[in-house]
Amino acid sequence: MHRMATTPNAADETIHNRLPVLRAERGLSRRDLAEAIGVHYQTVGYLERGEYAPSLALAFRIARHFGLPVEAVFSDVPFQPMSSVVYDRDRDPA
Amino acid sequence: MVPRPHDPTADARPDDPAPGRIVAAFRQVDGDPRWAWTGRRRNRRLLVAAQALLLVLAVALLAAGRPVLALLAFLPFFPLMSAINVGCYGVLELPLSELDDVMVRLRAEARATAYTLLVVVLGILFATLTALFLVTNDASTGQLAVPALAVLLGPAGLWLTAMLLPRWVLAWQLPEPETDASA
Numbered sequence: 467m468h469r470m471a472t473t474p475n476a477a478d479e480t481i482h483n484r485l486p487v488l489r490a491e492r493g494l495s496r497r498d499l500a501e502a503i504g505v506h507y508q509t510v511g512y513l514e515r516g517e518y519a520p521s522l523a524l525a526f527r528i529a530r531h532f533g534l535p536v537e538a539v540f541s542d543v544p545f546q547p548m549s550s551v552v553y554d555r556d557r558d559p560a
Numbered sequence: 561m562v563p564r565p566h567d568p569t570a571d572a573r574p575d576d577p578a579p580g581r582i583v584a585a586f587r588q589v590d591g592d593p594r595w596a597w598t599g600r601r602r603n604r605r606l607l608v609a610a611q612a613l614l615l616v617l618a619v620a621l622l623a624a625g626r627p628v629l630a631l632l633a634f635l636p637f638f639p640l641m642s643a644i645n646v647g648c649y650g651v652l653e654l655p656l657s658e659l660d661d662v663m664v665r666l667r668a669e670a671r672a673t674a675y676t677l678l679v680v681v682l683g684i685l686f687a688t689l690t691a692l693f694l695v696t697n698d699a700s701t702g703q704l705a706v707p708a709l710a711v712l713l714g715p716a717g718l719w720l721t722a723m724l725l726p727r728w729v730l731a732w733q734l735p736e737p738e739t740d741a742s743a
Contacts, residue, residue, distance in 0.1 A: 481701075497591075503661065505660035505662065505663075506649060506659075506660055506662075506663055507591070508599075509660050509662040509663060510651060512662055513662070518662045518663070518665065518666075519660070521661040523661070524660070524661055526661075
C-alpha cells in the first residue's frame with residue numbers, strides 16, 4: 467500500500483476498515499458512498515486504502531450509513547476476512 | 561468538492577446561498593473526465609516541475625534585462641496553476657465548509673510542509689547573505705554599506721517572522737489549561 471509523503475497514520479496507529487466489503491455488498495460505487503456520507507469521492511479511496519483515518523465524527527457517520535456499530539466498520543487491529551468469520555461461526559455454533 | 565450528507569430537515573430550511581465563483585468552478589470540473597489527467601500523481605509532479613522551471617526562467621530573463629520575454633515566459637503560469645488546483649481537488653482554494661475532514665487534514669499537512677520548507681529556504685538565504693556581507697564588508701573599520709545591510713535584514717526579518725508566527729498564533733489560540741488535572 468502506498469503511503470503519502472507525510473504519513474498521517476503511523477504504523478502502530480493504522481485504522482483498519484471494512485469499507486470495500488461493505489460497499490461491495492451493497493453495490494455502491496465510491497462516488498455513491500461519498501455522496502451519501504458527504505465527503506469527496508477521493509476521500510473514500512484514501513480511507514479504504516488506510517492512507518488516512520477518519521475523524522470520529524466521520525467514522526460514526528459511515529457506520530450509521532451502513533446501519534452498523536462503528537467497531538464493525540473500523541478497528542485498530544486488522545479484521546479477519548468475512549469469509550473466515552462466517553465459516554468459523556457455522557462450524558462452531560455457540 | 562464535498563457533497564452534503566443527506567439531511568432530512570433540509571426541506572424545512574431555505575436553499576443554500578449560491579456558491580461562490582471558485583466553488584462553482586470547481587463543481588464544474590470535479591470528476592470531469594477531461595480533467596482526469598491532472599489528478600494522476602506523475603502528471604501533477606510534472607506540472608509542479610514545469611511551473612517551478614517557468615518561474616526560474618522568468619526571473620532569469622528579467623534579471624538579464626529581457627522583460628518582454630520574461631512576461632511571455634510567465635504567461636503559462638496561470639493555466640499551470642489551474643491544472644494543479646484541479647488535480648488537487650481544490651484542497652487549497654476552496655473554503656473549509658466545502659472540504660471534508662480528510663481534505664482539511666491534507667491542506668493542513670501541505671501547509672505545514674510548505675512552512676518548514678519556507679523556513680529552511682529563508683535560513684539558507686539569510687546565511688548566504690550574511691556570508692556575503694561579512695566577505696564584502698570590513699567590520700573592523702566599523703563602516704557598513706547600508707544597502708547591503710538592508711538586503712541582509714530583509715531575509716533575517718522574514719526568517720524570524722516565519723519562525724515566530726506559528727508560536728504566536730498557537731499561544732494566542734490555545735484554550736485555558738486545566739487547573740486541576742487530577743479532578
